[in-house]
Amino acid sequence: MLATEEAVEQMWGVTLDKLYDSEEGRRILSCIQCGTCVGTCPHGEYMDYPPRRIITMLKAGLIDEVLASDSMVMCVNCYACQTKCPRNIRLTEILLPIVKEQSLLQLETMPAELQKAIENTFRYGNYMGESARKRTQWTKTSKIPVRILSEDPRPVDALWLVESDLSYHPRGQDVARATVQIFDAIGADFAILGNEERSAGDCGRLSWEPGLSETLIDYTLSILKKYTYNRIIVSDPHALDALNFRYPMFGFSDTVEATVSFVHRHLDMLRPRLTKTLKYRVTYHDSCCLGRHNKLYDEPRELLLAIPGIELREMVHTRENSICCGGGGGGMWLDTYYKAKGMERLSDRRLREALATGADVLAIACPYELSRFEDAVKVAGAENRIVVRDIMELLVESFGDN
Amino acid sequence: MKENGEIRIGFYICHCGVNIASVIDVERIAAYAATLPGVVVSRHYKYMCSDPGQELLGSDIREHKLNRIVVAACSPLLHEHTFRKATENAGLNPYFMHMVNIREHGSWVHEDKELATGKAQDMIRAAIRRVRFHEPLEKKRVPVLQDVLVIGGGIAGIHASLTLANAGKHVILVEREPTIGGHMAQFDKTFPTLDCAACILTPKMTSVKDHPNITLWSYSEVVKIDGSVGNYTVTVKRKPRYVNEELCVGCMECIEACIYKEGKWPDEFNVGLSKRKPIYIPFPQAVPPVPVIDPEHCVHVKTGKCRDTCVAICGDRNAIDFTQKETLTDIKVGAIVVATGFDIFDATQIPYYGYGKYRNVYTALEAERLINASGPTGGELLLPDGHKPESIAIVHCVGSRDVHYNRWCSRVCCMYSLKLAHLIKERTGAEIYNFYIDMRAPGKSMEEFYNRVSEEGVHLIRGRVADITPQALPEGSDQGGYLGKLVVQAEDTLIGRVRKIPVDMVILAVGLVPQKDAEEVRRMLNISCSTGGFFLERHPKLAPVNTFTDGIFLAGACQGPKDIPDSVAQAGAAAAEALALIDAGSVEIEPNTAYIIEEDCSGCKSCIPLCPYTAISFDEAKKKAVINEALCKGCGTCVAACPSGSIRQHLFEDEEIFSEIDGLLTYA
């Protein structure tokens, strides 16, 4: 079930001792200890205190033991537990982030990669530690010129938040350039913030570094205020989540749309360009934030099916039962930590499911997945069998006149 | 209308122990009422409803020649009858008594004593003014029709029908399917005693068929209901069976002889697990034991061109009758028992259980058919590829106790899951894993049954199943139709570990939900539904088989999930309530009905469509509207709507209402 703004609002910034002060929080008391959350959690079997036990320990007054464990460091914010909970308890939205934040503070040593990512984001506005000035470099090689608001501040219809992966990561930049071609094909009036942009503070990061996320939100809001636009388009589902569920608590009420739904809305304008047949067997990986949390299941699939020749194959876990790529909730920077615990990388597990479909393309719509799955393909030595492509890239590939 | 003769009013205010007196100053009110015009006696008393209270009222009437009474006390729902009776016993027409509710509308809902007393004073003044205009009225009785309609021929409907019929009442049992029996007929054995379902059910089905007092209309549906308690007119649609029930001898040779040598269409009774021909009988012991022809697939019905081998073999028995048409028949009954049962939860709604995707995931109802000797496999539990399963998971609570699907506990699934575990283990020796959240075994012999199945070595795992996936999907294969081992994943909450158990077969213990057409049936019957969609009883404890519509009673799972023992008990209760109603021979109707001042009626007919009880008709000869007192419920809709003001209502005459309003608005 989708979180209502009201529900999240009730719980924003709530601490453990105030948990039951709101209706949403009190719902935790209705837990029937069925274990669905644990059974469905992709890391459930490794946690000493998975969601169900957190609730019993909390009720028994033993929560300190939970906070002293690293169980919640393993939570990848995938919303799987919350989605299946028969009592609709706001686990991923409310309870787990509180526990997560506290247990991170108590960790003896902060995992190094994670530490670095947080510091970089704080200093440079992106987790890679890249210079802010290089943010728009990708536009230089774009076939279509991209308007940058700081240079040309005229009002615009769609303000596109590119986010860090698409701005800096080489493969992400491919996706960014493809997205521009799509926007152009559907006649979108769009512009980007350019070097002024910083990470929007995705919900995963928000969960364990509220201070940092508030700084980022304040910053982003102050930049957005300078410009006039009708809607914000986001390509990063984590940023979409942040804008949909966290920003409203800071007085933000703009129209926000994921790139896939924006393009999907203009599919009729795009269709005439999709003339090149792509004889691919494609399997689509539902991103947790896009799918489970924002219920965008059909739009990405319909975009893929608009490409002539594409055959869509579903993995065993699909749509609301999809499995996380392991990148959410900080998982992006915890691979080493997880490996030391003997845990399998979720992207490796998920890739096996993709391969099992016999697909030759793994389609994605989230920038984290791009790097995670491409790495998994290498690890599996499956480079000859499958490639990872963003939906936008596939759409552009189908342009007959490209 | 005018007041007749000298008005002598007796006023009584009740303390109701402290219920009223602790908030409302009863002494002050009694003193105040004494000052009002027409009031001859004014008293307060601790319990007006007690014997001495009623006696007080009676002796005052006699001694002071009172001709109007006002009692300020509790809700008329509770004691209007008491005080009318007391008034009548003292020789006064009971409708000269009027009640004012100063408890539910006063002391119970207000805290400020001064204001509450003031409000009571206003209400009393209004009543004292109104009662002057009261007229003597007579209660009417209307005869009750002696036949009873039972809708639905599951175990509940069967039991209710037999009980009523044994008491000498004529019952019309209307069943939608070609046979009676309901869900129970599909089961193999029944918990907790493990009696064979057919062995205990079919004798009752046969009794229905043979009972001289029961008219069984199978393959039929109720489409319209008019009238009210004691006098219902019901329209029943009878679908053509194309086999004459009177002439058929039940030899089934026609089914053999059909031009289709093999079954071709999903067999409804076997929940689609086998195929049937266009002419078929649901199961060997079906009642009536008469085949039915499915018009969608019968070549004769569809094209008129068939070799008609069925007709040929039937020969001069002449039972096959392609000229049958759908008919609508009106029947008249005094009471109705609704026993339309339940439907099972649609398991395809839960994507992560793989129902409809993996072929070895079954619902419990399918499993019942698979282990039933009259089922598609002759009672041998086999996978679609003919293999015997060696390990089976039974998933409890499918679609129940879940805010995303149904909030309620379906009450029977834990027990039928244990039953299936026992039966399957006994017959196949397979390892059985029951995944449950809480084991619910209330009721007689249920916990003992749980104990027994536990000792048989069924694996009982406490944890709700979170995921079901193929163990090894051959690369590139289509998941639809997957038949290999499935991995059932759940947290075993008692040991705190996630378990992934590979099994050959999964059985989903689907919950009980209202019938798909429950909402339409509800509307047709003018009864209510509870939030989940099951029919609503008048009172969960004190009137569990009554509805808010007099003369309509509930039996079985249509009122909420329940097992066979409870369905039968409720069916007996519903039959007893229906008997109590019709054996009384007549029902009293309140005299507060609407009536027409004929000379004023312009014959505009505006009132006719407005009446929710279809009590108004039109006299074509006189060109005037006519109200049937027996049907009128006194709702007043027509009274308010009549443009010429020619409809009035007993006990709610204009003078009564206006003087009451005056009384309320005249501050003392």
Ligand SMILES: Cc1cc2nc3c(=O)[nH]c(=O)nc-3n(C[C@H](O)[C@H](O)[C@H](O)COP(=O)(O)OP(=O)(O)OC[C@H]3O[C@@H](n4cnc5c(N)ncnc54)[C@H](O)[C@@H]3O)c2cc1C
């Ligand atoms: C898989 C499974 C196993 C079970 N096993 C057991 C068990 O072992 N022991 C036990 O005690 N209980 C068991 N139960 C519960 C049992 O099925 C119910 O208690 C029982 O069937 C209720 O009887 P009923 O007559 O109220 O409803 P149903 O059995 O549902 O009968 C209702 C009848 O009404 C007819 N009908 C419906 N709508 C209309 C209409 N509009 N007009 C005319 N006719 C209509 C239907 O066709 C049907 O014949 C089990 C339930 C399930 C799902």
Ligand code: SF4
């Ligand atoms: S799924 Fe929900 S109800 Fe079940 S144990 Fe987890 S939190 Fe509690």
Ligand code: SF4
């Ligand atoms: S959000 Fe995902 S990873 Fe976190 S506890 Fe829930 S199921 Fe596990």
